[in-house]
Structure formats: C-alpha cells, structure tokens
Amino acid sequence: MDFILLPKKSENDSTTTTTTTRATDSATSSSSSSRQKRIREKESSFEQLKDDTQRKSIKSTIKTEVVDTLGLEAIAEKHDFPFYWLLPQKEQVRLVEIDRSGTEFYEIHQHFRETLPSFNITKVERVQSKTLWRSYHSKCLELMKRYNASSSVIVESRLYHGTRTHRPSEIYDHPVGFDLSFSNYGSFGKAHYFAMNASYSNGYRHTLSQGNIYQMFYCRVLLGSCAMALSVPFDQMADLTSRGVYDSYKGGDIFTIYENGRAYPEYLITYSDAYTRGMPTSNTSIKSTLSTTSIYRQPPPPPPPPPRTNRQHPPPPPTTAIPLSYPIPTTRNANGTNKFRHFGIDNNSNNSNNNNNDNNEDNEISNIMSLMSNPDFVESQKKILESLKK
Numbered sequence: 001m002d003f004i005l006l007p008k009k010s011e012n013d014s015t016t017t018t019t020t021t022r023a024t025d026s027a028t029s030s031s032s033s034s035r036q037k038r039i040r041e042k043e044s045s046f047e048q049l050k051d052d053t054q055r056k057s058i059k060s061t062i063k064t065e066v067v068d069t070l071g072l073e074a075i076a077e078k079h080d081f082p083f084y085w086l087l088p089q090k091e092q093v094r095l096v097e098i099d100r101s102g103t104e105f106y107e108i109h110q111h112f113r114e115t116l117p118s119f120n121i122t123k124v125e126r127v128q129s130k131t132l133w134r135s136y137h138s139k140c141l142e143l144m145k146r147y148n149a150s151s152s153v154i155v156e157s158r159l160y161h162g163t164r165t166h167r168p169s170e171i172y173d174h175p176v177g178f179d180l181s182f183s184n185y186g187s188f189g190k191a192h193y194f195a196m197n198a199s200y201s202n203g204y205r206h207t208l209s210q211g212n213i214y215q216m217f218y219c220r221v222l223l224g225s226c227a228m229a230l231s232v233p234f235d236q237m238a239d240l241t242s243r244g245v246y247d248s249y250k251g252g253d254i255f256t257i258y259e260n261g262r263a264y265p266e267y268l269i270t271y272s273d274a275y276t277r278g279m280p281t282s283n284t285s286i287k288s289t290l291s292t293t294s295i296y297r298q299p300p301p302p303p304p305p306p307p308r309t310n311r312q313h314p315p316p317p318p319t320t321a322i323p324l325s326y327p328i329p330t331t332r333n334a335n336g337t338n339k340f341r342h343f344g345i346d347n348n349s350n351n352s353n354n355n356n357n358d359n360n361e362d363n364e365i366s367n368i369m370s371l372m373s374n375p376d377f378v379e380s381q382k383k384i385l386e387s388l389k390k
Helices: 027-050 050-078 103-115 130-146 198-204 234-242 284-290 351-373 374-387
Strands: 001-009 016-022 092-096 119-129 156-161 194-195 213-222 226-228 250-251 255-256 265-271
Touching: 027 351, 050 130, 050 374, 103 119, 103 198, 103 265, 119 130, 119 213, 130 265, 156 198, 198 213, 213 255, 234 250, 234 255, 250 284
Parallel strands: 226 250
Antiparallel strands: 001 016, 092 119, 119 265, 156 194, 156 213, 194 255, 213 265, 250 255
C-alpha cells in the first residue's frame, strides 16, 4: 500500500508537522469524504456569521455539495450493479421481493413449474449483496476476457441450489457466499453442486419452521469451459480448475464448480405444496395476488349442454327418375328364369346354366355398345340432359 506525506499546521500556525495518511482504495470514496469535510466546515462557519448575504451564499454552496455527493454515489451504484436492482442501497445485503406481475417473476415461475408443477411459489426475493456481486462480477469479467466473449450469457448459466438444514441467510450474509470450506464430499468430490432442474434441488430444499414451506436458490453460475463426467476424472478437477484448463464439471443434470466466487445466489424462492396455497402469509399483497393472478385461478366450468328437443329430422326430398330413351336389356335367361346381373348368378344357382348366363351377358353388352355407337342415340341423350339442367 502506498503512503503519502501531507503537511499539518499546528494551532498557532507557526510550525508545521508531517503526518502519515493512508491513500484510499478508490477515487470516489476520497472525493466524497473530502466533500463531506468541506460541508461540515462550512456549516460551522455558517453559525458564526451574522450577515444574511453571506449566510445565503454559504447555504447554496452546502446544498450544491450535498447534491453532488449523492449524485456521484448513485451513478457509481448504477454502474457497478445490475440495472434492475432497487437502488440506492446503504446496507451491504438487501432482500427485495419481486412483483408477481412483472416479467422477472414470470420467467422464474415458468422455469420452476416445468419440473415442479405440483408446487406453488409463495414469493421470490432478489438478493442484493454488494460484496458478493463485486466478487462474482470480477470473476465473470475474467472468464469473458479469457474466452473473448462479448456477453456474460456465454460463460454463465442459471441453476438451482438447495441448502438442506442450513439457512439461506448463512450464504448470502457470508462475505464469501458459497464457501468450499463448508461443502461436503459428494458424487464428484468436494465442490459446489447445482442442478439444472428445480425438481432435483427439491430433494435438497430447506424446510422452514412451519413444516410445509420450503426454500431454494436460483443462482448465477460461471460454468465457462465444462468438463464431462465420462471424459475427465472428477478428482483432477480441482487442479484443472486452478490451472484454467476447465471451469466446471457436468454429470447428468448436475454441475459442480471447485472455486469460490463463481456463483451468486441471485434469487431466493419460497414455495409450498399445492394444498397449502391458501395459507396466510406475512405479506398481504401476496394473498391478494394469489386470488387474482390468472395462473392461480381455477379454470371456469364448461358451459351446460344445449337442451334436448323432440323434433324429428325432416324427410329427405323425393328423387325424380331420369327417363331413358333406349330399351332396357332383358333380365331373363333363355330358360325363363330371372337373372341378377349385378351379382353374376342365376336365381336357381345351377351350374349348368353358367355358360348360358355368360353368353346372355355378352349379348347385352354388345347391344349396349351398339346403342352407344349410334349418333342419333347419343344426340337424344344430350338433349335429355340439357332439358334436365334447365
């Protein structure tokens, strides 16, 4: 750390001494502290003045200094933290409940219900931790620079994490957040475990004192270059991650990271079973929204069936016979018995008459062909069809 020697005047202004002051880490904090010091000095001199003109000039100067200091702090916060955070924020950690009618809540709710349709989200809180976000954002910028990524979407993912018996506040209030020193050995060694689906993290959920209300995190995780479970042994991942070969490890729907600062607990989801949807909550706005939001309302009942009537269907219209101008071929065989031409058999079904039936059918076909070849017959049929159309 660098040191700067500044002169300091004594009380009688005759001698000067030097004192050692430590340089601040950022230009913003030093400028704001110097402004506050000047404001205090002007306020003390303001009380000693009796002239109204001097009082007004000093008062306007103090007001300008205060506005300038607050404006710089607000600009710095908007630059350092996500645009959707609720700022300004004086405390280091703040939980902000998300509006149920906004897009932010809708996206989380839809992804959560894809694998847990039988559970209802009571509320979603955004974790605004300045310390954890600065640490995570610095790691994100390092990965983006390493892989020449233009956006953080390329190196990060949204995953779920359950804390079991540990309270979620132990993570977002901790200066490190997800700390490997508190992690247990799992299927892929000692690491931070995250799941792609909410149904998997539901097995590791944190149960509140009520017994039927649960919580889990919806996190930002820097996966970067991910090693597959079948290609790299997991006991080598800690060394490979420190050397920058891989950034994470994937086995099925589980992702693991072996370094602190690569995950940020962005959202805390509080949910319950389907049968506890109407239970009272601490927030009255949630109760009113549960009854008015379309995703929680029951579908309307189907309309009643139309009443039955005794009306009968009207009879079909009568069909008119088309007159024929040619004689119908005979339907009797040579022996005088009736013949069903469309079945090709006789009424008596005698085998001895089969040859006669075939000959009679051939004669009838030849008669019809001769009529069709007659031009007078064809013209007469055309006239009949035209008269029917009219």
